[in-house]
Amino acid sequence: MDKLSARFFTLLLFAGSIAFAMPTFAVQKGDVLYTAYNIWQLNARNMAFINYKFKTPFIPAGSRVRIDEIESGETNSAGFTLIQQDSSQSTPEVTFTVLDTGSTFTLKFNKKYQPATTFAQAMERTFVKEDFDALTAGLQAEEIAAIRKGMLVRGMSKRAVLICYGYPPSHHTASLDGSKWLYWASRNGRFAVTFDPEGRATSNGHKVHSLLFDVNPVPTEAEPAPAAQ
Numbered sequence: 001m002d003k004l005s006a007r008f009f010t011l012l013l014f015a016g017s018i019a020f021a022m023p024t025f026a027v028q029k030g031d032v033l034y035t036a037y038n039i040w041q042l043n044a045r046n047m048a049f050i051n052y053k054f055k056t057p058f059i060p061a062g063s064r065v066r067i068d069e070i071e072s073g074e075t076n077s078a079g080f081t082l083i084q085q086d087s088s089q090s091t092p093e094v095t096f097t098v099l100d101t102g103s104t105f106t107l108k109f110n111k112k113y114q115p116a117t118t119f120a121q122a123m124e125r126t127f128v129k130e131d132f133d134a135l136t137a138g139l140q141a142e143e144i145a146a147i148r149k150g151m152l153v154r155g156m157s158k159r160a161v162l163i164c165y166g167y168p169p170s171h172h173t174a175s176l177d178g179s180k181w182l183y184w185a186s187r188n189g190r191f192a193v194t195f196d197p198e199g200r201a202t203s204n205g206h207k208v209h210s211l212l213f214d215v216n217p218v219p220t221e222a223e224p225a226p227a228a229q
Helices: 003-013 119-126 141-149 158-165
Strands: 032-035 064-071 093-098 104-108 180-186 189-195 201-204
Touching: 141 158, 158 189
Parallel strands: none
Antiparallel strands: 032 064, 064 093, 093 104, 180 189, 189 201
């Protein structure tokens, strides 16, 4: 792994009491960057940073993208203002184009489901300077293969899970240091990914959409469906 990637993931996963990684640079309109994790497509113009994992195609981690529009007046921790501000925009959003396909998507940010995260932080951990090879440097071949398929395998590291599934919404997973992360398959369906003390995935509760593959099946932990969001 090169020094830049090593520093990025050190900040990401070993920040001690920091709940989620702090931003390392400001995403600006016109930037050409890469997706940091697989993003499920759903409705191209009405997607969310919560990254609902229906059984649909996804934008692969490491996809080269152009930032077309940023609709927010929020200022990040580095003091950069994410332009453009639209006073009528109640939910911050970003529109980007995947350069390999020409497809355009819009991601919306709802603070209710990301209380420990700002829009700037969500942007800066979704769009990064590292391509797929840099993102996955040092991972096991099985982890990389699973990421490309949008699946999880038992024994997968937390870093690999982040690249495969993105960040768990912080309203129910306040820290990446915990042994259980909650993800959403839909607005009314969530599932848990659990980890052993070494930070390796041990089980999941995703029973509906068959996106998770376990080479050695283990008992899953059922999660009650939350109230409609």
